[in-house]
Amino acid sequence: MTTTHPDQRETMEYPAHYEPPRGQAWRLFFGPGLVRGLWMGLLFFCLGMLLVVALRTWWGWDPAWLWPVIWPIAGMVTAPVGFLAGIGAFDYWLYYISGRPTRPEDHSGHGAYSWRDYFRVNTDHKVIGIQYLVTTFFFFTVGGLMAMLFRAELAQPGLQFVDSQAFNGLVSAHATLMIFLFIIPAFAGIANFVVPLMLGAPDMAFPRLNALSYWLLPIAGFMFLASFLAPGGSFAAGWTGYAPLAEGQPLGQTFFNMGVQWAGASSVMTALNFLVTIITMRAPGMTFWRMPLLVWANFTTSLLVVIATPFIAGSQFFVMFDRILHTDFFIPDGGGYVLGYQHIFWFYSHPAVYIMMLPGFGIVSEVISAFARKPIFGYRLMALSLVGILVLGFSVWAHHMFVAGMADWLRVPMMITTLLIAVPTGIKVFSWTATLWRGRIHLTTPMLFALGFVTMFVIGGLSGIYLGSVPIDIAASDTYFIVAHIHYVLFGGSVFTIFAGIYFWFPKMTGRMYDERLGRWHFWLTFVSFNVTFFPMHYVGLRGMPRRVFDYDAAFGDLNLIISIASFALGASFIVFLYNMVTSWARGPVAESNPWHAHSLEWQVSSPPPVFNFDEIPQVVAGPYEYGVPGARHAVMSPAKEAQEVPA
């Protein structure tokens, strides 16, 4: 007896184009889409509200109508679930479990034929990748504007533009958006587009789960932004949300507690999807040792996400329970343990630093190898160093707590593991520079960003050595030195690699070339203003300016003014990028399938790739970086069809 794949069986039983036999208006309101998402979101909000009020009335609690409880339940649990059901994220599964005929996979959810297709549940990894990237750059812009707002406040000592709660709220929301709605998901977006192509796979392993993980993201972002409308303002306890400060905060803090859950769930689902895709969907001949380093990077990142993310979910749930259920997890008077919060929080949030860095390592490996026209130096050690960072990354969390009052004996072991992370990281930096050596270096925009990344990341890594050393950390912790360090790692590091990746794969994603001259302007403006913004922060920090303050010693006034002006220039440099992206996407020159003459599989198909990526299955025969090896190929397949536009 032969078994049939479920999808094939359904295709045989049901007509290929199954549409409910109803009219246009009916479909608009009751068919999956944003309209149904909106009214179902509202409906589920009301249901959640009724549930809370009914239970409280039944229990005899006064008042029955308690908004601090209604908001987290109705606004942040049931309403988003209703929205997701409305846009159709659950349709297939609900049909399946209710025994109704599931809509056969006719691939109507695949590909994007008009701009509208980007605003619905789409199961095509390429569409989802672009949905991720556009969404995350929206939040990058918002987070950047917040930064400029509080830099305006910080240009002079004293309080000028915003009040103290608003300042703390802006600082907290800036960090939260940049971490949870920009860097982590932007990497997920790039990987979504590129990884299946690199593997020679037609899509991700679980396309519907992939669509769902994307749609959780705007929900989280909306929650973080909506917190500004909450009475008492946005969450203002820092992105670290330390208890017990967070427990006494106004309602806005609950938006943070719950927003993190949605963003975290999105990360975990995507990571699981990547893991299964990478393990099971590699093309014939694509062994682990033939995978491009970007795939290796996303493999290790996904392991970090899956293992670590539940910890931040736990920490935020505990805080929220303390806030609305009156538990005592972190309240000493009730037997709670304050430092417990920090241990759980950093057990995620330190690995999160690598979640925000390893995919960038992958991107830079692709870019440097392609534009130095040389194989990546020490490929296996490059892959193993990612694994080394993955393992070590779980043993260093308490270096964020050297001055937190934790057990003294924990400090030296955590210092040693922290410092040892410099070893695999150093291997990567030295291997990139060795890849450049005697190469034929093409200084394109992605290459500029990659080289800018390596130098800036070395500075960020070295300031990390200072902070890893307990005695220096005791002096520098909680000061602007930390702000400088994280921005060298996350901006000079992660954001530069995101820019490198966007420029590098722009022709593949859009089928058009970006403007090289504008790209260079963007790089140099960003590079210079970034350094003028963040380098002086090392100085003011060591000299005595603590972080997260709206007011500071007048002695730091001049430097802070320079920093603020440079930060506006940094913001302005982003306009060059946006302009380049928008105009090039609309009417840039049509891109070849392989403008960089790179070897990995995504360049062997048209730009943009066909709906199912590969018209024939590639047979991988060698590694992806065989530049300069005569006659070397990564894979055997029929020649790529030249850039055929997807019908509009």
Added chain:
Amino acid sequence: MQLVAIGVAIAVGVTLVAVRFQWLPTSASVEFDRIQDVYWLATVISIGIFSLVAAVIVYSVWKWRVPLDDDRDGPPIHGHTGLEILWTAVPATLVIIIGVVSAIVLARNGEAGTRPLQVEAIGQQFAWRFAYPDYGGATSGELVLPVGREAEFTMKAVDVIHSFWVPQFGQKMDAVPGIETTILVTPTRTGEFAVVCAELCGLGHATMRARARVVTEPEFEKWIAEKRG
């Protein structure tokens, strides 16, 4: 050769940045003196590593840059086991050295002498209070310490986490509700400093400051006697 010249130029430039500006506040404690030693050790190593990487990148781009339409490949060098072992072993050795020195300094900064002055630092939104249990629990909103005598701080927090920091002492420790934390400071010079709260503690965090005064032993005795009054 040229690579070395570029490397030396970068190293000299970075070194000038490191020494021309006074990056650290002038130390006012024995502990910060020791921390500054570790700081300079890390700085020397950092200058070396940064100069090396930056020099190789600048040199490579300068020497091997080709026009964008050049379509030839570079030499197929896949790796070099000796080099890879070298740049695994050397950084590992360097960080172990930093680690060992740091651990020694940390241990010495944590050794209380025979008769440290006991001071309680109590953080409360948004002010510091200091108590002297050795002197009948005299309290003050101003921190006064005798020069040259070790002070052992015990931190307490009334509401949320605060962090005790005097930049010139180089020592910092959170005051955490529910537990007591300690830190040692041995002032080396008289003067007035600012006690800064370094952990975000709410609306008034930026203004949570207190004055710290380091005075001579007789002046301290006189001051504390008045406080006990």
